[in-house]
Amino acid sequence: MSDDKFTAIVIGGGPSGSTAAYVLAKEGLDVLLIEKGDTSGSKNMFGGRMYSHALNRIIPGFWEEAPVERAVTKEIITFLTEDKSVSVICQNDNWAKEPYHSFTLLRAEFDRWLASKAEEAGAIVATSIKVDDLIIENNKVVGIKAGEDEMYADVIIAADGVNSLMAQKAGLRKDLEPKQVATGIKQIIKLSKEKINDRFQVTDSYGVAQLFVGHCTKGLHGGGFLYTNKDTISIGLVINISALRHNTIRLVDLLEDFKNHPSIAPIIEDGEVEEYSAHLVPEAGINMKPQLIGEGFLVVGDAAGFVLNLGFLVRGMDFAIASGEAAAKAVIEAKKSNDFSKSALLAYERYLKQSFVMQHLEIYRKAPHFLENERLYGKYPALAANLLTKMFTVDGGQPRRLFGTAMNEIKMSGLSLAKLAMDGWKGMRSL
Ligand SMILES: Cc1cc2nc3c(=O)[nH]c(=O)nc-3n(C[C@H](O)[C@H](O)[C@H](O)COP(=O)(O)OP(=O)(O)OC[C@H]3O[C@@H](n4cnc5c(N)ncnc54)[C@H](O)[C@@H]3O)c2cc1C
Structure with a gap:
């Protein structure tokens, strides 16, 4: 590394950014990961469950050291009216065996751990720094600005999440349309391990992922979710922005009503709200994919809209991780020929197409509609x-x-x- 230039600067220390930084650093490349939060994940939120396959390929057996909560062995889909509910339950004890199918997580701890893996591998992780702008010379992104500081790299990876100002500044992405995004609100409710085990009929290490449809959103396009952690419950709602625009309903009130539903109230009884958060979710799948590659620039994870919502499952974490890996592989390839032009970085699209990311988004192209x-x-x-x-x-x-x-x-x-x-x-x- 020359004194003032990295091979790659990754903007954003969520799962996509930390994975890209980890894979690059493991290969011995000079990489700087910049995160605006006090620690990676400190402000990040999601519903509550990550499918294991993508991370297991990169860090085999990650659950041995990662701060995972419970391995999900029970999937429940519940249809709600104001006073009734019907549930479909699918329990599979094979999901409790290695390599576990999916885990519930708390993002503050998990994202911090994943960023620490990148650091351990040799990446420089800089937290509490917000990237304000890109430095563009001769139509090529050559660096970033954060306050008074300027930092340079052969390639910049935008892993800055659903709003991705960086992809917009690079001219690769337009403003989000209301129907392309949903807003999610969530509470983390403290409840003893014993009560969770009793109420959800699980044992200590195993847990439940439950999705709700119907009265929880008062019939609006969206749904509810509940995930069991070790000694907390993640509960919340996700509602499409275009559905909300034509209504005066307040999300906070909807969440309180949801928690008071006769099918929910008894399972969270005596719980204490520990945390409250809200975040946008990209929902239009491949239909909202921006341009992914510019001169010296790549877009990964939520910044690229890589989330799959099929109503009965929600996946963003495994897409974020796999796209971070694909971007890193493209940069590793570009480094070999010392060519970081757009045409050299096209390898990123190739890796995405070879992986489940594009295959799954493509096959479910019609789902958002x-x-x-x-x-x-x-x-x-x-x-x-x-x-x-x-x-x-x-x-x-x-x-x-x-x-x-x-x-x-x-x-x-x-x-x-x-x-x-x-x-x-x-x-x-x-x-
Ligand atoms: C309500 C909700 C429920 C969800 N449920 C699930 C689920 O159960 N399972 C699942 O797999 N997925 C779920 N998702 C999707 C999942 O959370 C995302 O797909 C995933 O977090 C994307 O990771 P990312 O690294 O691309 O972006 P993010 O996790 O958003 O990380 C972006 C990072 O960039 C940082 N950043 C942003 N701008 C800057 C800047 N200018 N400078 C420096 N740093 C910056 C942020 O602080 C953040 O750390 C859910 C999402 C929501 C909102």
Whole structure:
């Protein structure tokens, strides 16, 4: 490294940035990771669960040392009306075996650990520094400005999250459109390990990921989530911004209502709110992908919109990690020929296409559009809950076969068989 120039400067110490810095430093390249928070992750939030595969490929057996909370062995999807709920539970004890399928996490601890791995590998990690601007010379990004300081590198990696001002400054990304993003709010609720184990029927190291649809968002495009940590619960809501724009509903009130729902209140009873946070989530998948590569510049993770929301699962962490790795590999390749031009950095797109990142975003290209259908958040959860309630209700009244009950409930819900078939068909094709 010359005194004043790095091979790479990574902006942002979330999972995408720390992974890029880790992979680059392991290869012996000079890398500076800049994070605006006091520590990496200090201000970061997510719902609560990371799928393990991407990080396990880079740091095999990471769970031995990483601050993970519980390995998820139980998946629950719950349809809510104001006073009823219907749940589908999938339990798989194989998810409790190495290499664990997914873990619940607390980001402040996890992100700090991942940044420390980059530092251990040889990256310089600078925290409490906000990158204000890029230095662009002859249409090539050559460095960054942070306050009065200027720092230079062969390549800059923008890992600065969903708002990515850096990708905008590099001219690679436009402003986000409301329907491309959701806003998420979350509370971390302290609850004893024993109560969590009892209420969710799990043992110490294993946990639950639960997603909710229906009344929790009052029928708006979005959903609720709940993840069990060691001795806390992560609970929150995610609602698409365009749905919120036409409503006067306050997210904080929605979250309180959600917590008071008869299906939720008993499982969080006696819990104390420890933390409250809010954050944007990119939701449009591949449809919001910006240009990923500029002269001396790469965009990774949420900054590139790499999140997959299928309604029944949400993935951003594994995409962030894998895209950070792909960017680092492209820089390693560019370093060999000492060519950091846009055409040399195209290797980044190649690595992304070889990995699950582009393959998964591509195959679920239609999912964001399908999930805009408001029937998914109002009529269908109500239909499921009302139909199941009828099935299980015995009151000595007039008998009716299940088929007749179902038809009646469909009619009562204002749906038709044609609409059901059409939505089912679209769902099969997009999810
Ligand atoms: C409500 C919600 C629920 C979610 N649930 C899940 C889930 O359960 N599972 C899952 O896999 N994914 C989930 N996600 C998505 C996941 O959180 C993201 O995909 C992931 O955090 C992206 O990582 P990243 O490193 O690209 O960006 P981020 O995690 O946003 O990190 C960006 C970093 O850049 C720093 N930064 C920004 N600007 C600057 C600057 N100018 N200078 C220096 N530093 C800067 C920030 O401080 C931050 O540390 C959820 C997201 C939200 C909001």
